[in-house]
Amino acid sequence: MTKSSVQRIYLEDYRQLQSDNPAQSLLSLIACQEEQAVEFAQKLIKQRTIHGLDILNFVETVLVYKLPHLTREEIQTMLALQDIELKQTRFYQEIAVEERQKGIKEGIKEGRKEESITLLTRLLRRKxxxxxxxxxxxxxxxxxxxxKLEDLADALLDFTDIKDLENWLVP
Structure with a gap:
């Protein structure tokens, strides 16, 4: 039977640690105070890869949680990153997908409203x-x-004269 070793790590021990070890540097970023986060992040970004992993996503995620009052642009400026580098991060891509889906939903809703108005206008003028x-x-x-436009479409079938429409429109 192989004996596995488990080592307990306390993040407080990494708050002030200045190390050249990349893994310890990542722990220092997580454990550091808010004031030190940018400095640690800048050092890590310069290394770019640790053990074959691109750490940009990791650093960005830690900063987003550690510095929630900052915008993406402020984080980008502090880390001296190019816009192209940030657009490659998972965080940016997830937000872009969410915004695109939100825009599509709003566009569909607006299109439905415009079509409803056009159709109601034609039906009421014909009637x-x-x-x-x-x-x-x-x-x-x-x-x-x-x-409310949909309700009007249902109600207009029962209108006999323009007064019915005027009464329906009164709040």
Whole structure:
């Protein structure tokens, strides 16, 4: 039976440690005070790879958690990184995907709203003709949420004259 050794490590022991050992330097970055984090990170970034691993993701992740009040640009400036280097990090890529998905959802919602307004405008004009009262009512459509536009589409089937529409639009 092989005896495995487990060694307990206390991060406090690494707070002030100045070491040339890359693994200990990584622990020092995690354990250091907020004021020292940038200095440790800059030293680690200069090494770029430790045991064949690109440590940029690691350093960036530690700084994001250790310095949450800083923006990506501020971290980039402090570490003197090129924008291309940051764009290669997992953190940046995850945020870019989230933002892209958020933009797609917003675009779809906006497109649905525009189509609803266009369709409602056509249906109401066909039902009531080109009346000044109708044109005034149509001006309210862009301010409505998509759900309310959908409710109007359902309700317009029951409208018999323009007064029904005006009454429906009154809050």
């Amino acid at each position: 009531f003709g080109l009346l000044p009262e109708l044109e005034a009512a149509l001006q309210q459509l862009p301010d409505m949420e998509i759900e």
